[in-house]
Amino acid sequence: MKRDDVMKTIQGAEVCPGNAGVIKVPLSDFRHVAEGLRNDPQSPMDFLRDIVGMDWGEEGLGAIYFMESTVTGDTIAIRTATTDRQQPLLPTVSDLWKTALIKEREVYDFFGILFTGHPDMRRLFLREDWIGWPLRKDYDMKSNPLRLDNEINADITKEYRLQRDGTLQGIDHRVFGEDDFVVSMGPQHPSTHGALRMRIALDGEVVKKVDPVLGYIHRGIEKMNESLTYPQTLGMTDRLDYLSAHQSRHALCTCIEQAAGIEISERAQYIRTIMDELQRIDSHLLFYSCLVLDMGAMTPFFYGFREREMILDIFEETTGGRLIQHYNVIGGVQDDIHPTFCQKVKDFIKHLRKVIKDYHDIFTGNVIADTRMKGVGILTKEDAISMGCTGGTGRATGWANDVRKRHPYALYDKVDFKQITYNECDTFARYMVRMDEIMESCRIIEQLIDNIPAGEFRVKTKPIIKLPEGIWTSAVEASRGEFGVVIESHGDKTPYRMHFRSTGLPLVQAMDTLCRGWKFADLIAIGASVDFVIPDIDR
Amino acid sequence: MNQAFLDYYNLQPLLAAIHSWLCGIMPEGLAIFLECVVVGVIILVLYAVLAIILIYMERKVCAAFQCRIGPNRVGGKGGLLQVPADVIKILIKEVFKLKNADQFLYGLAPFLVILASILTFSCLPWHNGGEILSMNIGILFVLAASSIGILGILLAGWSSNSKYTLIGAVRSGAMLISYEISIGITVLTMVMLSGTMDIHEIVMSQANGWNIFKGHIVAIVAFIIYLIAGNAEANRGPFDLAEAEQELTAGYHTEYSGMHFGFFYLAEYLNLFITSGIATTLFLGGWMPLHIAGLDGFNAVMDYIPGIVWFLGKTFFVVFLLMWLRWTYPRLRIDQVLTLEWKYIMPLSLLVMLVMAVCKVYGLVF
Numbered sequence: 001m002k003r004d005d006v007m008k009t010i011q012g013a014e015v016c017p018g019n020a021g022v023i024k025v026p027l028s029d030f031r032h033v034a035e036g037l038r039n040d041p042q043s044p045m046d047f048l049r050d051i052v053g054m055d056w057g058e059e060g061l062g063a064i065y066f067m068e069s070t071v072t073g074d075t076i077a078i079r080t081a082t083t084d085r086q087q088p089l090l091p092t093v094s095d096l097w098k099t100a101l102i103k104e105r106e107v108y109d110f111f112g113i114l115f116t117g118h119p120d121m122r123r124l125f126l127r128e129d130w131i132g133w134p135l136r137k138d139y140d141m142k143s144n145p146l147r148l149d150n151e152i153n154a155d156i157t158k159e160y161r162l163q164r165d166g167t168l169q170g171i172d173h174r175v176f177g178e179d180d181f182v183v184s185m186g187p188q189h190p191s192t193h194g195a196l197r198m199r200i201a202l203d204g205e206v207v208k209k210v211d212p213v214l215g216y217i218h219r220g221i222e223k224m225n226e227s228l229t230y231p232q233t234l235g236m237t238d239r240l241d242y243l244s245a246h247q248s249r250h251a252l253c254t255c256i257e258q259a260a261g262i263e264i265s266e267r268a269q270y271i272r273t274i275m276d277e278l279q280r281i282d283s284h285l286l287f288y289s290c291l292v293l294d295m296g297a298m299t300p301f302f303y304g305f306r307e308r309e310m311i312l313d314i315f316e317e318t319t320g321g322r323l324i325q326h327y328n329v330i331g332g333v334q335d336d337i338h339p340t341f342c343q344k345v346k347d348f349i350k351h352l353r354k355v356i357k358d359y360h361d362i363f364t365g366n367v368i369a370d371t372r373m374k375g376v377g378i379l380t381k382e383d384a385i386s387m388g389c390t391g392g393t394g395r396a397t398g399w400a401n402d403v404r405k406r407h408p409y410a411l412y413d414k415v416d417f418k419q420i421t422y423n424e425c426d427t428f429a430r431y432m433v434r435m436d437e438i439m440e441s442c443r444i445i446e447q448l449i450d451n452i453p454a455g456e457f458r459v460k461t462k463p464i465i466k467l468p469e470g471i472w473t474s475a476v477e478a479s480r481g482e483f484g485v486v487i488e489s490h491g492d493k494t495p496y497r498m499h500f501r502s503t504g505l506p507l508v509q510a511m512d513t514l515c516r517g518w519k520f521a522d523l524i525a526i527g528a529s530v531d532f533v534i535p536d537i538d539r
Numbered sequence: 540m541n542q543a544f545l546d547y548y549n550l551q552p553l554l555a556a557i558h559s560w561l562c563g564i565m566p567e568g569l570a571i572f573l574e575c576v577v578v579g580v581i582i583l584v585l586y587a588v589l590a591i592i593l594i595y596m597e598r599k600v601c602a603a604f605q606c607r608i609g610p611n612r613v614g615g616k617g618g619l620l621q622v623p624a625d626v627i628k629i630l631i632k633e634v635f636k637l638k639n640a641d642q643f644l645y646g647l648a649p650f651l652v653i654l655a656s657i658l659t660f661s662c663l664p665w666h667n668g669g670e671i672l673s674m675n676i677g678i679l680f681v682l683a684a685s686s687i688g689i690l691g692i693l694l695a696g697w698s699s700n701s702k703y704t705l706i707g708a709v710r711s712g713a714m715l716i717s718y719e720i721s722i723g724i725t726v727l728t729m730v731m732l733s734g735t736m737d738i739h740e741i742v743m744s745q746a747n748g749w750n751i752f753k754g755h756i757v758a759i760v761a762f763i764i765y766l767i768a769g770n771a772e773a774n775r776g777p778f779d780l781a782e783a784e785q786e787l788t789a790g791y792h793t794e795y796s797g798m799h800f801g802f803f804y805l806a807e808y809l810n811l812f813i814t815s816g817i818a819t820t821l822f823l824g825g826w827m828p829l830h831i832a833g834l835d836g837f838n839a840v841m842d843y844i845p846g847i848v849w850f851l852g853k854t855f856f857v858v859f860l861l862m863w864l865r866w867t868y869p870r871l872r873i874d875q876v877l878t879l880e881w882k883y884i885m886p887l888s889l890l891v892m893l894v895m896a897v898c899k900v901y902g903l904v905f
Binding site: 181183184189190191292294295296299301303306362363366368369371372519520521524 | 601604605606607702703706710776777779780785786788866867868869870871872873874875
């Protein structure tokens with residue numbers, strides 16, 4: 001089944017306004033359409049980019065499914081809804097795409113939509129005893145006073161099945177067996193890179209199961225954005241993945257600019273692209289530092305930080321911020337680049353090319369590092385696509401998923417760079433992808449830095465921006481995968497709903513597949529190599 | 540060979556004089572008791588001072604490796620008072636009790652670790668005539684005493700009632716017991732070369748050349764094996780998986796605070812020193828000065844340097860080697876640690892011992 005087939009064969013299918021081209025599909029046909037799209041012989045929609053829960057009020061509760069075919073690159077987005085607000089039911093697609101296993105839990109958590117057939121219907125971010133569904137429009141903000149008691153994680157999870165007579169049947173599944181030795185790792189743990197918690201069943205040193213417990217720094221950014229004007233929403237994006245601050249904000253700016261029809265200047269495009277790549281180098285240097293530190297090598301850790309500091313200094317001079325810069329704005333960038341910016345960037349790249357050899361000398365060829373990384377933590381290409389593990393983790397499985405190549409934005413179609421892919425699928429491949437990408441980013445910057453055209457860095461925009469009605473989307477290649485923005489606008493100055501595709505959520509989901517059967521120490525190394533950042537998962 | 544230098548700084552006559560003077564003014568039993576007290580105090584002070592020096596050294600050495608300066612504020616230039624300040628801080632910290640821990644074992648464990656460490660520490664040959672615990676099976680006693688430490692680590696991990704400490708303790712137990720075999724075999728190899736187990740005698744036998752030169756290739760291989768296994772015994776990187784910060788937060792001593800934690804910390808550094816000290820004794824001639832055959836003038840100058848300087852100098856050199864290792868390599872995984880020991884190092888050390896025996900029998904050593 002393809003896009004045209006959906007439009008032709010499904011009664012009531014219609015296209016919603018907006019650049020996302022979302023097709024409305026009636027609930028009764030949804031499951032059939034999803035299967036058809038997934039199993040199309042020519043262009044199977046095997047990559048489920050995102051599931052976005054929605055409360056359409058009158059139209060009911062539902063979700064938008066963004067899909068893409070890794071074979072042909074075709075994309076399609078379908079949406080479906082149920083009008084039953086008391087017990088909203090949607091059929092699960094977790095048997096078609098593994099990523100739905102975790103993303104449907106997110107929708108359930110925020111909208112209370114039960115996915116029939118999903119084997120693990122627990123809340124994802126909020127406490128298990130949370131009252132109500134916070135992203136519904138009729139949610140009572142006072143229904144959950146601050147609780148000081150401990151949250152006890154249930155060991156039993158429910159699967160809901162719809163019987164023929166229309167009643168729901170609940171089936172219990174065990175998360176952990178009674179005799180499992182379950183170690184709680186996090187939220188305060190040196191190697192979870194933030195407030196992530198994983199419950200890990202161990203058999204001696206061997207990992208039997210990993211169950212991520214999320215939400216320790218969930219701030220409700222998507223809910224907050226529903227009451228902020230568009231320029232105000234920009235402030236939140238830097239606080240998602242703080243190591244992709246530029247790129248996340250770039251994505252949101254692009255989305256708003258496309259929807260509002262704002263053309264930005266060539267100069268701003270150059271600056272944005274260079275900043276994105278500097279940010280990527282920054283993030284990958286930190287990745288290197290954290291990976292080596294997690295594997296017990298303290299000295300190379302400081303190498304990465306030494307060079308990263310230079311990038312932060314460059315950021316600081318131009319943007320005033322080091323970690324989160326608040327630099328992109330709707331219509332361009334906040335301020336013009338510092339007069340010494342170009343020279344400093346060139347000097348830095350020259351320096352980096354020289355010292356990157358040290359990085360490899362001390363760690364890459366090391367016999368201990370080699371034996372601990374090669375062949376460890378295998379994620380197959382099929383799993384990577386099915387779980388939606390984009391970024392370096394996906395590219396280490398041979399899946400060419402770089403948004404900069406798939407859907408070029410900014411200046412990426414004008415510069416020459418290689419998409420790094422490895423086929424080994426192991427920790428070492430994930431490590432090498434990042435190390436090689438640092439060099440590719442250097443190449444991109446070198447092609448741009450001398451040619452920044454003159455012109456204005458920011459076009460004038462109206463003080464109050466209203467987006468036309470519709471569903472708008474954009475995506476960028478953030479430091480650790482595809483970062484997407486989905487805005488549903490009803491023509492107001494605030495978004496009706498704003499959703500961010502988390503780059504880290506699929507990576508955390510993949511931890512179970514990656515770590516099973518490996519040692520506890522490998523879990524740490526694998527966790528570092530898939531490179532997740534928690535504030536981006538707990539939005 | 541002229542061995543007159545052995546008498547330059549010999550402490551034995553002085554100690555004997557003190558002893559006879561004490562016996563003159565009080566009963567012999569009381570004199571011995573007094574001497575024991577004094578020696579005990581000396582050991583403890585030396586232990587503490589060396590720990591401070593080692594911690595300071597570690598911080599400075601790793602800073603140098605990591606493009607940093609290291610401690611540089613407290614105590615003027617170079618941050619000399621940083622570590623003493625840390626010691627005072629840890630001394631005044633609360634030692635808290637865990638609710639569900641096995642209180643007796645939880646309290647006992649740090650003392651077992653420190654006891655093992657101090658016992659082995661007392662066996663080191665500091666100076667000519669300056670050895671503290673001296674007996675004819677000295678090196679065997681060192682091996683036996685150091686084994687008590689494993690018990691302390693296992694008890695600490697078990698009694699804390701935490702999953703992390705338990706994993707740390709089990710890892711540590713598996714690793715230490717394995718590597719002790721290699722250490723034992725290597726020590727045996729060197730005992731074979733020296734022909735005695737008495738630490739003092741082992742040093743004396745190296746008056747005409749350090750064991751590492753006498754035993755040439757065989758001894759060098761044994762030295763490397765000893766360094767690897769000794770590093771593992773001291774629980775230091777790349778073998779620090781028992782406390783692997785990134786995996787187990789702090790391993791077996793996660794739940795300890797204040798000076799009880801301090802004991803583990805002290806013992807870790809002193810074990811590094813002891814490992815190096817034993818390496819110095821067995822391979823690098825203990826407190827013996829460096830002699831190069833034929834250069835009599837040079838040798839005479841070397842003889843004027845006191846034995847304790849030689850001993851500390853060589854020991855700190857080995858300590859530096861081990862720190863270099865630690866700050867360069869990533870950590871091994873538990874199965875790799877055990878594979879390395881049982882499949883490679885232990886068979887190799889057995890082979891070395893065999894070769895050493897053959898060399899000794901056929902007179903192929905110097």
